[in-house]
Structure formats: structure tokens, C-alpha cells
Amino acid sequence: VKITNGEHPQNLWSSLCPNEPVTLQSVHKRSDGSTFPVEIRMGLLNLGEQRVVMELARDVSERLSAEQERQKLESQLQQAQKMESIGTLAAGIAHDFNNILSPIYGYLELALLKLKDHPEVIEYLGEAYRAATRAKDLVKQILTFSRQDPEKQSPVEVHVIVKEALKLLRSTIPSTIEIKQHIETNCGYVLANPTQIHQVLMNLCTNAYHAMREKGG
DSSP states (O other): OEEOSSSOOTTHHHHOBBTBOEEEEEEEEOTTSOEEEEEEEEEEEEETTEEEEEEEEEEOHHHHHHHHHHHHHHHHHHHHHHHHHHHHHHHHHHHHHHHHHHHHHHHHHHHHHHOTTOHHHHHHHHHHHHHHHHHHHHHHHHHHHHOOOSSOOEEEEHHHHHHHHHHHHHTTSOTTSOOOOOOOTTOOEEEEOHHHHHHHHHHHHHHHHHHHTTTOO
16 A cells, blocks of 8 residues: 555555555654655554554655656657757758759759840849848758767857858848847957857757747837
8 A cells, every 4th residue: 555645544554464564655744844755564462362563664854865866867758859859850851852952053053054035034033042042041051050060070160050040040030039149250259169159049049039039129
């Protein structure tokens, strides 16, 4: 029998049987007034003609703490596995999209060469070509974002990564939100992981977008 409430039920004593110990979860109090969780093991013993109840209480603070830490680590592992799966899926979609963009690029270039005497059509095709270029840049950013390479560090120019991240953000957040850029281009190099820098900026800006979603700001 396992009883999880913090007090002995009224019918507990009458229900105790020899060779059938009972386990309870309870809370004890120290002399300083602080409390700690205990596991109580109690049972009925026959000592000659007399019956007595033996009760042993064990402090389970460390065990419960270890269990909570294990559950926390399991949750973190599941989250990491989920993010890895999402990254793999995003990379696969991005590669497929790249394969679709390649012939679009090729045919647009051929069409622009054929229509030198049609400036209006060239303008339309030019807009389509620029849109395809933006799509190609977006695919590249998705591949960078989904790449799992946490240990690799190299000298990088942070302002370049910032600009790439802002391009991706511009296409994902509402157009009613303005992005003001004040980026120093002579900031030099830092030793870092480009993907992690990209992810940090994306997280910060996404949090800012969520904060503005209700009332602006």
C-alpha cells in the first residue's frame, strides 16, 4: 500500500496487518522550523502476545532533488532532439527549394537576353529576377540557421551576420514593424560560431516582436 497524502488516514491503524507494511509520503519539521520530505515505512509486529507498530522515517530530499534534476535533463534532451529534427526538416526543404530556384534563375536569364528590344518586359523580368535572388538569399540563411555545428568557431564579422539575420527577420515579422539599423561596419572580427550569433539575434528580435504584438512599442 502506498499513501501519498501528508497525514495518516483515520482508518490506517485498524487496517495494519502483520507482514504487510505500509509506505507513506509525508513532511517532517526540523527544530529550526524548516520542513523536509520523508518516506515513512510502518508495519504491525507481534512481540509475544503484544502487538506494536514500528515506524521508520527516511529523509528523501536528495532522492527527490535527483529525480527532479533527471526529469529536467530528460526534458532538455527531448527539446534538443526536437530542435535537431526541425533543423533537419528545414534543411531538406531549403535544398528542395534551391533545386526549384535554379531553373527559374536560368530561364529568367535566357529571357532577359532574348528581349533586349522590350524594355517594359525586361523591367518585369528584372523584378522577378530580384525576387528570385531574395529567395535564394533566404534559402541560404535557412541553411545557415539549421546547420548543427556548435563547436566550430572562426573569425567572423558580426555586422555581416546581423544583416543576414535582419533580412530573414524582415520576411517573417509583420510589415507594420519597422527595423531601424545602426550597424558599425568597422567593428573588426570576433572568434565565434556564426550560427550561434545568428540564432542569438533571431531570438532577441523575435522576443521583441512578441513583446510589441499586443500594444506596439
